[in-house]
Amino acid sequence: MAETQKSSVTGRGTEDFDPQAVAEIRSRLQSVHRDGIRIGFAIESGSRAWGFPSPDSDYDCRFVYVRPLNDHLRLRAARDVIEFPIVGDIDTGGWDLKKALLLALKGNAVLVEWLKSPIVYEEEAGFRDRLGTLLDEIMVPGKVAQHYVGLFRQQWTLQEGAPIRLKKLLYALRPAIALEWMRQRSFVALPPMNMMECLETTEIDSTLRHAIIELVEVKKQTREMGEGKPPVQIDRFLGDIAERYRDLSLPSQRDNDEETAAHHLADKFYLQEVLSRKG
Structure with a gap:
C-alpha cells in the first residue's frame, strides 16, 4: 500500500464548520488512503x-487523487x-489526476477552481504548488x-x-464577475475561486458592488431567499454581461505544436506523480 506520511490534514478554513461534518469528511478521506490511494x-x-x-449550505468536499502504480499495470x-x-448535507467526491488533467487541457475551469479553494481539508505537501x-x-x-x-448562460x-x-x-x-x-x-x-475576492479586485460601479454584497449578506443569514425581482443594478449588470459575451471571440485553440507541447x-507531470510512490 502507498505511504501516506506526506499527506497532512490542515483544516485550513474549516474552523467554523460543523465539527461532525468535518469529522465525517475526514473519515471518508481516510478510507481512500486505506485503499493505498494518494x-x-x-x-x-x-x-x-x-x-x-x-446557514444550511451543503458541505461539498472535492479531491484529486493518484492511484498506486500497480493499479496502472x-x-x-x-x-x-x-x-x-450523499448523506444529509455532506457530498464528497474526487477525480483521478488523469481525468482532471485531461479536462484542464480542454479548458474546464473546475480543476483551477479546486486548486484555488481557500478551504482545505487535507493536502500533500507541495502538490498544489506543483500542479499550479x-x-x-x-x-x-x-x-x-x-x-x-x-x-453564466446556464x-x-x-x-x-x-x-x-x-x-x-x-x-x-459568480461567472459574470469572473x-x-x-x-x-x-x-x-485565471480568476480567484472566491467570488468576493474576485469582486474585490474587479473594477465595477460602487452601487453595483454594494448591491452584490447586500445580496450575499442576505444569503448568509437566511435558509430560504425566495423569489423576487433582481435589484436593478444587478439586473442591469447581468444583462450587460449577457450582451457583452454573446459572441465572445478569444484565442481558445493552440496550434498543433503548442497542443503537443501542453x-x-x-503527461510528464502525471507520470512523475504516479511514479513518486510505488505500491
Missing part, C-alpha cells in the same frame, strides 16, 4: 468556498472518479473564459426584470 488535495467547493454560503482500468453517497505551476503552462485562458460563459436565461430565485442570482453573478475580472486583465490570467507537459 490524495493530492481535498478542498471545499460550492457556495462555502465561493464566498456566499447560507492491470488490463482493466480503474474508475477515474471516487464517489461517496503546470496549469499555468497548459491552461488556455480563452478556453476558461468560454467555460465561464457557459456557466443560470441567466430570464428576461430583464422578470422574477427569479434570488439564490440563482448569485450563481449567475469574466469581468479576466477581461480587465486582457484574458491572460500534452507532453501534462
Whole structure:
C-alpha cells in the first residue's frame, strides 16, 4: 500500500464548520488512503468556498487523487472518479489526476477552481504548488473564459426584470464577475475561486458592488431567499454581461505544436506523480 506520511490534514478554513461534518469528511478521506490511494488535495467547493454560503449550505468536499502504480499495470482500468453517497448535507467526491488533467487541457475551469479553494481539508505537501505551476503552462485562458460563459448562460436565461430565485442570482453573478475580472486583465490570467475576492479586485460601479454584497449578506443569514425581482443594478449588470459575451471571440485553440507541447507537459507531470510512490 502507498505511504501516506506526506499527506497532512490542515483544516485550513474549516474552523467554523460543523465539527461532525468535518469529522465525517475526514473519515471518508481516510478510507481512500486505506485503499493505498494518494490524495493530492481535498478542498471545499460550492457556495462555502465561493464566498456566499447560507446557514444550511451543503458541505461539498472535492479531491484529486493518484492511484498506486500497480493499479496502472492491470488490463482493466480503474474508475477515474471516487464517489461517496450523499448523506444529509455532506457530498464528497474526487477525480483521478488523469481525468482532471485531461479536462484542464480542454479548458474546464473546475480543476483551477479546486486548486484555488481557500478551504482545505487535507493536502500533500507541495502538490498544489506543483500542479499550479503546470496549469499555468497548459491552461488556455480563452478556453476558461468560454467555460465561464457557459456557466453564466446556464443560470441567466430570464428576461430583464422578470422574477427569479434570488439564490440563482448569485450563481449567475459568480461567472459574470469572473469574466469581468479576466477581461480587465486582457484574458491572460485565471480568476480567484472566491467570488468576493474576485469582486474585490474587479473594477465595477460602487452601487453595483454594494448591491452584490447586500445580496450575499442576505444569503448568509437566511435558509430560504425566495423569489423576487433582481435589484436593478444587478439586473442591469447581468444583462450587460449577457450582451457583452454573446459572441465572445478569444484565442481558445493552440496550434498543433503548442497542443503537443501542453500534452507532453501534462503527461510528464502525471507520470512523475504516479511514479513518486510505488505500491
